[in-house]
Amino acid sequence: MKHVFLPFGLDGVERAPLEVAAHLAERFDGRAVAMFYPRPVESPLVDPMGVGIIDYADQGPDLAREADTALTAMRGRISGLGAAAGRVVLNDQPLKARFGIGEHARLFDLTVVGKAEETDWRAVLETALFEGGRSVMLTPIGWTRPCGDTVGVAWNRSTETARLIGQSMPLLRAAKKAVVIEIEGWSVPGPDGAALVDYLKLHGVAAEATMGPRSARGPGLDVLDQAEAAGIDLLIKGAYTQSRLRQMIFGGATSDIIADATMPVVFAH
Numbered sequence: 001m002k003h004v005f006l007p008f009g010l011d012g013v014e015r016a017p018l019e020v021a022a023h024l025a026e027r028f029d030g031r032a033v034a035m036f037y038p039r040p041v042e043s044p045l046v047d048p049m050g051v052g053i054i055d056y057a058d059q060g061p062d063l064a065r066e067a068d069t070a071l072t073a074m075r076g077r078i079s080g081l082g083a084a085a086g087r088v089v090l091n092d093q094p095l096k097a098r099f100g101i102g103e104h105a106r107l108f109d110l111t112v113v114g115k116a117e118e119t120d121w122r123a124v125l126e127t128a129l130f131e132g133g134r135s136v137m138l139t140p141i142g143w144t145r146p147c148g149d150t151v152g153v154a155w156n157r158s159t160e161t162a163r164l165i166g167q168s169m170p171l172l173r174a175a176k177k178a179v180v181i182e183i184e185g186w187s188v189p190g191p192d193g194a195a196l197v198d199y200l201k202l203h204g205v206a207a208e209a210t211m212g213p214r215s216a217r218g219p220g221l222d223v224l225d226q227a228e229a230a231g232i233d234l235l236i237k238g239a240y241t242q243s244r245l246r247q248m249i250f251g252g253a254t255s256d257i258i259a260d261a262t263m264p265v266v267f268a269h
Contacts (some may be wrong), residue, residue, distance in 0.1 A: 001168050002030030005108035006088075007037050007101045007124060010022070010066050013073040015116035018081070018088070019144040020137070020264065024110065025087035027148070028170060030086055033108070034078070036070045036094040037101055037124075038063050067094040098123065102131020109167075110266070114139045125258070129239055129269050135167045139264045147264045150192045151175040152232035154223045155182050157190030158239025164268040165196075168236050171266070172205045175234075180209040184252070186219035220256025232263060239267040 010017040021032040033158060039237050078088050095101065101124060103198050105111045111128040113136060121138075128136045148171055155161060172178050182193040191199075193209035200207035207258065212226040229234050233256070239254045257265055 001028045001109045004032040005111040006034040010070040017114035017139040018070035021112045022084040023146045035091040102127045105132025110138045135268045147234040151178045152227045154233045154237040157187045178207040183219045184214040184224045220253035235265045239269040
């Protein structure tokens with residue numbers, strides 16, 4: 001994870017998981033790049049051909065003032081990191097709109113997004129996840145400590161999770177232990193947890209597997225129960241094996257984990 005992306009808005013400067021991004025950059029001898037994005041305005045420009053929002057109408061003095069305020073505040077936070085501050089680069093060129101997060105995320109190994117009641121974190125997460133094509137880490141509210149000593153893999157045998165395992169191999173190799181979590185009756189056709197453990201061991205990962213019972217609450221919460229019981233401080237989960245629309249209507253493992261995880265989670269779609 002040599003290149004870590006930390007997008008932040010004016011309302012989230014103090015909530016952005018800067019410490020997590022800096023720790024990842026330090027652990028993997030890389031760098032974290034913090035970049036400001038503006039709040040959405042009320043009058044977006046819409047493509048008349050129907051592909052959706054293509055720009056925001058307000059690109060003037062208000063954006064410049066907002067960016068300057070946010071950048072000043074973030075500089076203060078970075079300077080307070082101590083030695084880890086040298087791993088963080090603050091990009092002085094703000095994004096012109098939030099959708100630019102996804103475009104920039106394409107050349108980062110990982111985008112870090114923090115949950116916070118005061119911010120539009122869910123929109124930022126989904127923009128990075130669906131438009132970036134790379135891994136995205138979601139941290140719980142208030143999480144500032146390092147993570148990744150004990151990594152869990154929520155294994156439902158899906159292509160989304162298989163792809164994410166490949167992208168997350170540096171995290172898995174760096175872990176003291178990796179736990180493959182399966183839930184009874186929660187899988188698509190594919191190799192089981194024992195086969196994944198064997199694969200991970202070939203790559204130098206200290207891996208083991210566990211099978212949890214299926215409850216009426218749903219597999220997402222069952223995975224979190226197993227993760228908490230195993231002392232996992234970083235969970236890996238392929239996002240939206242079912243469609244996002246279906247999960248919005250009926251619920252699903254990804255939605256439950258996004259809502260209730262008490263540890264950082266790395267997603268990819």
